[in-house]
Amino acid sequence: MTTDPSCNTSIVSNGRSEGQDKEPWTHFWDGCTPETEIKRIDNLYLRPWIVKYVPRFGKSVEAGCGLGAYVFYLRRLGIDIEGLEFSADIVGAVNAWQASAGLDAPIRVGDVTQLPYDDNSLSGYISLGVVEHFEQGPMAVLSEARRVLRPGGIGIITTPAPGYARRMVAGREGLRRIRHGLRCARERDLGRIRQTLWVGLTLALDLFRSRTKTYIGSSHFQDLGRFWQYEHRPSVLSRFLKKSGFRVIWAGSTDLRFNEYILGRWRGNVQADMRRIRRLDRLEACPLVNWGRCFAVTIAVKPGAKEHCFLCGEPNVHGPVRAIPICSACESSPLASHYKQARRPDLAGRWIYNPSVPEDRTAQTCLHCGERYNLDPLFENAGFLDPTCDVCLKRPEVNIRLSNERLRLVWRPREN
Secondary structure, eight states: OOOOOOOOOOOEEEEEEEGGGGHHHHHTTTTHHHHHHHTTTTTSSTHHHHHHOOOOOSOOOEETTTOOOHHHHHTTTTTEEEEEESOOHHHHHHHHHHHHOEEEEEEEEBTTTTTTTTTTOOOEEOOOOOOOOOOOOSSSHHHHHHEEEEEEEEEEEEEEOHHHHHHHHHHHHHHHHHHHHHHHTTTTTTTHIIIIIIIIHHHHHHGOOOEEEEESOOTTTOOEEEEEEEOHHHHHHHHHHHHTOOEEEEEEEEEHHHHHHHHHHSSSHHHHHHHHHHHHHHHHTTTGGGGSSEEEEEEOOOOOSSOOOOOOOOOESSSSSSSOOOTTTTTGGGGGGGGGOOOOOOOOOOEESOOOOOOOOOOOOOOOOOOOEETTTTTTTTTTTSSHHHHHHTHHHHHHHHHOBBBBBEEETTTT
């Protein structure tokens, strides 16, 4: 559900959180379908973390799944996951689409603050751009996520981060209000000084804060507007998770390219956009630009005396451990090396920019079993470099290795 709609920064909240209303989200997804979102799943730089850390054993949920692109994609990998979305209109549209597409993914209406699952019943919890929309803070949502996860269960939580684009927007708006406030002061318009000068100074200070607010509403100074979202640095999001009782395994930021979208520099010229995106993708793994990335990503584990092993799903890890829980029987597996230390996923996978969309089921040979299979026009090769048949793709040892070593990342413009 991670988005960043165009918005105006306003003065104070009037008590109503726009990000928790159904209508703006229903409007946001107008003109989109799960098919278009699946084909553009890499346009936000999140899949490397999700496919690396989503549990392969037990049941998972994406809380606030929007059109369900990740639910459909992860079920393609054989992962038992369902989607939860609070807008009945969106859920109805998604279920109608999947019925026509011949898919069967459980996506239902639900509230992320009151999850319809028993205590300690889930192995994975995915939340992409949801918890920041609660003006009272994310604690209620994160505490509920911890309740339903079993010991050793993994939470993948992302929020917007105050990257350079959001800082520039806040800075410009802050300076605009400061100038207007100074004019009000010269004119002795005391009733509007607080609405302009003070708010302008507050917005300017957001450039140096680790947690900023965004309001959506009218651009007129007298209008209050409504709260939309927070932007959290990874360190701030980690503190919330630790306070909720999670053990944070990894926290960082990602996606330089989305800054250009916020600043309006994606003009619709595909060739120019691709050149700009290529340059930014080459910088993505550079730690020096960590301050400028657009999304905070955290990987957290619910601690317990006996945690479930990530590689076999058995509750035989005597926790808490400092990394992803892996039992002694699985420690010798070659796959365990990918999880013994917390580090960024390997982003050296080959990026492909604006490839043509396959229109038919081209015959391919599976690299793992040698069997012939037909390429799926919707999911293609499931986002990996190696041709892999459906049977092998659903084997955890295969898709875990592919997720860590053989990612194929694709960028497509929105008009395709």
